[in-house]
Amino acid sequence: MILKELERYFIAPRHHADAPLFYRYKLLLNASVFTSLFSSLYLIVSIAIRFQPGVYLMIFNVAGFLLLPFLMKTRMPIRTIGNLYVTTGTLAVVILIGYSGGIESPVFPWLIAPPVLALLTAGKMDAIAWATVSLACITTFIVYTIPGNPFPVRYQHDTRLFFVLLSSSGVVLIVVTISMIFESNTSKALASLTQQKKALQESQEELAARHQEIVEKNNTLAAQKEELLITSEQLKELNEKKDYLMEVLAHDLKSPLANIQGLIGLINTDHFQAGSVENDVVKLIVDSSRKSQVLIDKILNSENLENIVYNLRLETVDVSAIVSKVVDGFREIAARKNIQIKLLIDATQHCMATADKVYLVQVFENLLNNAIKFSLPGKQVFVSVICNGALVRTEVRDEGPGIAQDEMHMLFKKFKKLSNKPTAGESSSGLGLSIVKHYTELLKGRVWCESERGQGASFVVELPSS
Template identity: 40%
Template structure:
């Protein structure tokens, strides 16, 4: 972390805006500092071999490569600074090769390092440029050697073996060091790219999740609209049936009863709309439930009276049978009304004219069982698994051309579970039609 802070100290703030620019800047700073350190060791070797020109050139390298990072702190393009880096090295290597024997010098092969450093530190174009210069320089020195040009050997020649042993492996070391710096920088860059890709994948996952949530919300909104359109049909149908009954009635008292039922049905419809809007606001299926102790028997009796107008159109009689004295439950009255309004509406809808619909109450342990049985065609065994699914339409059709959305039983299940109860299709009891059994918790 300290080294990274030192490296970034030499980098102009504008270079941090581009990942590629920042990577190149850091590579150049690291390379310069390492090369200065490496040149420092050869400075002391030059003293050992009494190589005066080596002392001058290595001193130039040490100072030059130490000062070079300060140029990175300016706005000078990185490519320009990188080529200055290569130029300093090229001057030192070429000069030292000349003053230590030309082609016979241990520094002659070091000219190869010039385009290599250009490739690692700058770019491919600079490597080609410096490669051409290095090639030309090596050929020229070779041509002079062929012509037997007397290259100076300005070092202690009695230490020739030690000279070659110290200088030639250095070529490997400097290229290895710079290559390792390059590889480290590349690795960091690749890691950064990998991290960015991981972040992108994570963001894509979040977007995908949000897309699914949005899709779910849209479906829920659509479902709520369908709930309203479906469950408002029942009260509106009851109101129409009661109005027809009023037209047929001559008894004033009976007309007042119809008016009262119409008012109550309208209030139930309004309550339904409010409750569904509450559900929409909370974005939950059943967030606000008003649990109260309710005597189920009079509630069902009142509901049957409301539904009788709809049933009378098909000359269907609705019977209410009670075989228990435990009829008090802890439920939400609005939802319970909707449960049995849907079940009775379906029973009437799928029954032939002049048949019976029977509602039966029994108690079992801590629950009361309410069964709604019709005398219609029943449910095909292979379709039983689809009974309580949203929008599932079965092969059995209403007997008088009534509409069916496939929502009724899914809503019944939803409302029953909201009231901590269960609902099922009773196959064994459904020998002459369809029987649905609802279980609701009794009040303690």
């Protein structure tokens, strides 16, 4: 626990990410702490045997080894600190040997420690250098002793056996301690490597499973892509058939409409009074058949139904006049259901817009037809046209049941039928409002609905004014 706290304090956080470097810092810190404790023990022994140089040297060692960890908090390289650690210990050992009998000194075997300590704290090359230093020291002591130059003994001679025992035990303790530190850190490193290997193996297995999953998904996507291609071809074929059928239908309708127009031409309208109901009915039939003929011609002149936009014939039109004419055409239909159409247009104001007259009529006819279709007898439909600066705003408002909020998103979509039903059993294809939206957007305008349940509905069309 204490060592953990010392590691947290002395080893800078920046070193924790580099596992080998952190291991060297940790080993040097542990070695400094244990060597300081070991020196403290020999300080006590030196006092006991009255070995004055030993006392001073052990005090120096204790202080030196306790100060070394503070260098770890600086930017000094770990290799330099490790060599300072070995230098401190080696100087103390050499001086102790010199004051305790030279090669006869119980401390003499300690000269094996510097290269071992250097290997653990500094590095392989430094260990070789310190091994050379140790051999040089041993050689020097032996060469100096051969001519009969004894080294002084500064400890109490009658404690020699005790000093030999402690010194020999010290060598064993140094080797065992270093070995235990090395073994402990090595075991942790091996355990960490084992755990990393296991984690790597699990990751590889997971990646293999993911790879297999991706392969299966790719196969599924390939199959789905093939199905989509087939479906796309089928839809393309069906669309071509639909266009063909519509063209056939439009073509076949030309003959009945031509016959209707021919029969109307045979009707003698001279005996009809001007402004009479009969005369107005005949005019409405003529007008309706002509408009139908124009729409059919547009379809037949298109390469396909999606290209009707290319048949736009834009011109400056009086929206007020077009709306008035559409309303007049629906008054008879509204009267049959006892519904009154209120036209709210300023007679002095002409709201002009650039549009295709045929499509614009279709927009207003569909909106007015819906308003009448979904209104109960005795109700009113209000139609207004307002010039609003750069916009011409047309509104068709009814007094029908209104539209539920959860159904508003279905408005203007093809073949979407709402919960409201026509009030007189009229047919409803679900296409009218989608046509309104499509034609309005072709004319660079926009359309929307404002409604609350039970409060009727207002459909607003805005077109750029000209």
